[in-house]
Amino acid sequence: MRVCLDATPLDTAHRHRGIGRFVQGLVDALAGAPFPIVQLRRSWAPASPKNLMEVRRAWRPPKPGVRLQWLWNELRLPGEVRATGCHVFHATDPQGLTPGRGYATIATAYDLAHLRFPREYYDGASVDTRLGLRRMEANYRRADHLIAISEATKREFVELLGIPPERISVVYPGFDPARFAPGEASATHGIPVPEHFFLYVGAADPRKNLRGMLEAFALVKERVPESFVLAGKLPPAEATAVTGWIAALGLGERVVLPGYLPDPVLGALYRAATAFVFPSHYEGFGLPILEAMGCSCPVITSTQSCLPEIAGDAAVTVHPDDTEALADALRRVSENESLREQLRARGKARVAQFSWQRCAAETLKVYEHVAGRE
Structure with missing residues (x-):
């Protein structure tokens, strides 16, 4: 089995936020996985001296708008993922899920703050921002499986997006x-x-x-x-x-x-x-x-x-x-x-109950389950 892990949040503004911390911790902890995992990174991303995981660098527009990002995800990203020979694609950026074409798809579920606090996110928002939030919801719904970062988050996705609970696994991030x-x-x-x-x-x-x-x-x-x-x-x-x-x-x-x-x-x-x-x-x-x-x-x-x-x-x-x-x-x-x-x-x-090693081990179990190897 081969897995393609979207690590592109490490190459964007996400790297200084919670998503970037999560992705870096997961990438480092998965370096010793028992099967090949390929990092998908932006074309200009620097190599990481700490991690020998295979990397595929994919060109994409440096600052795409929501519509261009959607077109890239729909038309270009599937080819980039297939080129890794993967059986499972794990999207860690909620805007970066590709339709599964010959591989299973997993998305990390962080939160649905925009649905709990719509005024905060929608008042005065541009059309592109509104489209981006709706596209994110659609991405989550079409994923084969979700990895929620807490039980509370899992409940949110069941209640607000109607995703069946059996399609969501809870895996806590770690602390380094x-x-x-x-x-x-x-x-x-x-x-x-x-x-x-x-x-x-x-x-x-x-x-x-x-x-x-x-x-x-x-x-x-x-x-x-x-x-x-x-x-x-x-x-x-x-x-x-x-x-x-x-x-x-x-x-x-x-x-x-x-x-x-x-x-x-x-x-x-x-x-x-x-x-x-x-x-x-x-x-x-x-x-x-x-x-x-x-x-x-x-x-x-x-x-x-x-x-x-x-x-x-x-x-x-x-x-x-x-x-x-x-x-x-x-x-x-x-x-x-x-x-x-x-x-x-x-x-x-x-x-002490939250380690990246535990996070990695439980994430690998989800990969195997979604790939049909469990």
Whole structure:
């Protein structure tokens, strides 16, 4: 059996986001597979010195619009996949699924945030953006099998897209502690990190609930010594909104916005923070809470979507709409060293259950099942 794995998210803007982290972890873990796996990469992609997996480089337009991307997927991609001699094609980019023509198809199912939060995605969206979201739904429906990254995500695809549950397998992504290994003592890149701080890592779209988090912090800012570090690259519109919330809440001296940070720097911040705070309304998996746990950082997160599933009993959980409860959680974790130690210990035990080796082994079982070898 041969498998073609779409690794093109490593060659696009996805590489700095959750999809890119997922694909890199999976590619590295599958390098020792018992049957050939061919990476499909963009034609300009650099070779990876860490991975000896066979690579096929496929030309495609550098910045295709939705319609050109669709034409490429329908007309060119099937030939590229067939040229690998594969029996199974695994699409890790939800926009990059080809119709199966002589091979079975698998797609990784991340989330359906655009259906849960339509105003956020559709209000003011271009025709091409709307077409792209609809095409993504069609791609998922026509795949022979889906790999969901959490049980919550599987339920979403069953409920919202009507996909039979037997066509969906759940395989959790892993956590790679080497990405966040301690570096030099000055590894904070000159960021003016406060002595005591809460940490958030991620975007600022409404479902992430940054405004609610800052409102909760404003309620307790006079009762805790911590400031807040909000790490992550924000588009101009989101950055403007966040700085506006900070000013309106009187938090200007208590919030640091360092922007995008490389993993060693993030690791240093996770290890130094009083707690990682992630009160999101909706996630497909919630990888940052595993990153925090893996770096011995106490976690405060949400009771919604997949987050309780991933956190288990290793986090303080609150409803994201309960601002007072979130404020109380910030205060309790700040004041209670015993609670922080308990969360660190539980977090280390919890994150040990999520490895890329386990992810790879379970993914290989799905390949064999879909190829009819099970």
